[in-house]
Each structure stands twice: as C-alpha cells, then as structure tokens.
Amino acid sequence: MAVKIIRQPKKIVLLGSATSAAALRGGHERAPAALRAAGLADRLKAAGFDVADHGDTATQVFQPDDEHPRARNVSAILKSLNDLRPRVEVAVKTGALPLIVSGDCISVLAAVAGTRRYYRKVSLMYMDRDADLNLPSTTPSGIIDGMVISHVIGRGAPELVRFWGEPPLVREPDIALFGFERLDPMEEQYLMSSPLRRHPAQEVSTMGAAAAAHLALERVHAPKNEFVLHFDVDTISSREFGATDFPGEGGLSLNEVRDALRVFAVQPNLAAIVVAGYNPELDPDGEAARRLVDLLVEVLAARLETGSSEAAGGGASAAVDSSSTSSADVSRPEPESSKHTARDVEESPEPDPKPS
Numbered sequence: 313m314a315v316k317i318i319r320q321p322k323k324i325v326l327l328g329s330a331t332s333a334a335a336l337r338g339g340h341e342r343a344p345a346a347l348r349a350a351g352l353a354d355r356l357k358a359a360g361f362d363v364a365d366h367g368d369t370a371t372q373v374f375q376p377d378d379e380h381p382r383a384r385n386v387s388a389i390l391k392s393l394n395d396l397r398p399r400v401e402v403a404v405k406t407g408a409l410p411l412i413v414s415g416d417c418i419s420v421l422a423a424v425a426g427t428r429r430y431y432r433k434v435s436l437m438y439m440d441r442d443a444d445l446n447l448p449s450t451t452p453s454g455i456i457d458g459m460v461i462s463h464v465i466g467r468g469a470p471e472l473v474r475f476w477g478e479p480p481l482v483r484e485p486d487i488a489l490f491g492f493e494r495l496d497p498m499e500e501q502y503l504m505s506s507p508l509r510r511h512p513a514q515e516v517s518t519m520g521a522a523a524a525a526h527l528a529l530e531r532v533h534a535p536k537n538e539f540v541l542h543f544d545v546d547t548i549s550s551r552e553f554g555a556t557d558f559p560g561e562g563g564l565s566l567n568e569v570r571d572a573l574r575v576f577a578v579q580p581n582l583a584a585i586v587v588a589g590y591n592p593e594l595d596p597d598g599e600a601a602r603r604l605v606d607l608l609v610e611v612l613a614a615r616l617e618t619g620s621s622e623a624a625g626g627g628a629s630a631a632v633d634s635s636s637t638s639s640a641d642v643s644r645p646e647p648e649s650s651k652h653t654a655r656d657v658e659e660s661p662e663p664d665p666k667p668s
Contacts, residue, residue, distance in 0.1 A: 317430060322361055324410075328344025346595070383468075444458055448468065485509065487532060491569075492513065517568060
C-alpha cells in the first residue's frame with residue numbers, strides 16, 4: 313500500500329522522550345518538561361510554526377543496575393524505545409518535522425526506526441562530542457549512551473540490535489560522526505577500518521562549521537536520502553553550555569554549533585531531529601534551558617525562510633523520491649529520482665522489535 317506524505321514545512325510535532333535510563337545519572341528524564349517550561353513550543357509558534365505537542369513517553373529513570381554492569385538498564389531502554397517509535401511514525405506520516413527532546417542519545421534508534429516506517433533509505437547525522445562506538449565487551453561504564461552508534465550499525469547488546477528486525481538500522485557509509493573529539497582506544501581502533509563518515513571537531517573548526525556541515529551531508533547521501541539529525545548538547549563547549557553530564561575542555565563554540573545546525577535544519581530531506589543530553593539537575597536557574605531554546609528556535613526558523621524562498625520560486629518543498637526496493641533493504645544502491653511536493657512511499661510490513 314502506498315502512502316502519500318506531503319511535506320508541511322511550517323509544522324512541527326514536539327515529542328518528549330522522558331528517559332535517563334541510558335545515561336550516566338538521573339535528571340535527563342526531566343529534559344522535555346524543562347524545555348517546555350523554558351518556552352520551546354511557544355517560541356516556535358511565535359517564530360511562525362504550527363506546533364503540535366504530542367506529549368512525553370513514560371518516564372524511565374537511570375538505575376545503577378549492578379546485575380548488568382556491561383549493559384545497564386536495557387529493559388527500561390527498550391520500553392522507552394518502543395514507546396517513542398510509534399509516536400515518531402505518526403508524526404512522520406503527517407508530513408510535519410518531528411522534534412524529539414530526549415534525555416538519552418539512544419532515543420535516536422526510535423527516531424530512525426519510526427522514520428524508516430515510511431522511508432526505506434535513511435541517513436544519520438550524529439552531532440556529538442563522543443563517537444558512542446563502545447560495546448558491552450569494551451565499555452568502561454556499561455552506559456548504553458556510550459554505545460549508540462554501535463547499536464545503529466548492528467553491534468552491541470542483542471536486545472537493542474534486534475530493536476530493528478533486520479540490522480543495521482543505518483549503513484555505516486550513511487552515518488556521519490560530526491563534531492566528535494573524545495575516543496576510547498577501542499573506538500579509535502574500530503574507526504581505522506570503518507566506512508563511517510568522520511568529521512571531528514578540529515576539522516569542523518578548521519574548515520568552518522557551515523562548510524563542514526555541507527560536506528557531511530553530501531558524504532552521507534543526504535541530498536537523495538531522508539536523514540535524521542541527532543544533536544547532543546555536549547557538542548557545545550562547556551564554557552558556553554555546562555548543563556550536561558559530560559562537560560570538558562574543548563568542544564565546538566556555540567556559534568560553530570549554530571552554523572552547522574542551521575545548514576542541517578534547512579535541508580528539505582530532514583526527516584526528524586533528536587536533541588539529547590541536557591540535564592536540568594545541572595541547570596538550577598534554567599539559564600541553560602533558555603539558551604538551548606534560543607538556539608533551537610533560531611536554527612529552525614531558517615526552515616521558514618527557505619520554504620518561503622522555494623514557494624516564491626516555485627521550487628519543491630519535499631525531498632527526493634524513494635526507490636522501489638524493499639523497506640528492510642538498506643544496502644542496495646538506489647537510483648536518483650526527481651524532487652516533488654508529495655512523497656509516495658510504500659507502506660509495507662516491517663519486522664517488529666524483538667525485545668528479550
């Protein structure tokens with residue numbers, strides 16, 4: 313069965329993933345509520361967006377989980393993912409842009425899986441100071457948020473790898489690690505032979521954030537694929553944003569992050585955004601929340617400027633068409649196809665998650 317998805321450039325669906333189960337400590341689960349309180353939805357509406365707030369997933373809170381020191385809280389993480397995924401599917405089907413405010417980076421699995429319900433080729437722009445390529449066998453902490461990309465590419469805890477019935481969720485050449493600078497030895501070793509696209513923080517600063525963002529998009533085939541943007545706030549230098557569990561020296565400046573996000577945000581093939589890593593417990597006066605809301609509203613408002621320019625010029629507001637390959641086939645090259653306003657995509661059965 314074919315589903316026609318018509319892009320709605322002025323519409324945003326706000327989703328909260330109220331979880332800290334994959335994090336280093338509690339507090340992240342309150343991120344969606346804190347950013348709402350800081351005016352996220354109201355500010356987006358004032359900027360010109362039609363915002364539908366679809367609420368939060370059930371709360372999942374970090375626990376030490378000493379019984380599973382190599383992969384902590386997998387059961388709670390699966391509950392959160394299975395709660396979020398259908399909400400993303402509903403949002404994508406409306407043609408709106410899902411804006412997912414999450415405590416945990418692992419929520420990107422549900423964002424990509426929900427997008428792949430309708431689009432078979434999905435790339436991932438992973439904007440994070442860490443590569444998140446650890447495994448249960450290599451992790452120094454057992455924290456799942458340090459293993460996100462491993463699970464996306466089909467490595468890691470079996471329960472989470474099987475969240476997508478036929479891994480990988482995204483092929484390695486269709487993933488860009490953007491703005492990273494912290495690597496554990498095993499992650500560095502893996503990257504030596506991996507086809508993952510790599511844009512470390514030093515390269516981003518040297519090249520210029522906007523130019524690096526354009527290059528990263530081209531390298532993950534974003535001009536023809538839908539792509540999901542993951543943004544961990546720890547990418548920002550802790551001198552300018554400290555309300556995260558993993559502050560430290562280095563990072564990109566707030567201006568560099570803004571420049572890169574603006575490039576990503578205006579792309580017509582942007583299918584969903586995940587914002588993760590903000591911890592309200594480290595922001596007692598709410599100043600960091602307000603700063604993050606300012607950043608998100610500013611970069612997303614650029615979508616309205618782009619949409620107005622396209623409408624005035626008669627341009628298309630949607631991305632390239634999907635191919636006719638099966639929805640689970642993410643490895644076969646797909647032919648180029650033209651842009652148009654409405655997307656016809658096959659709504660075919662997909663494997664159900666298989667948590668154990």
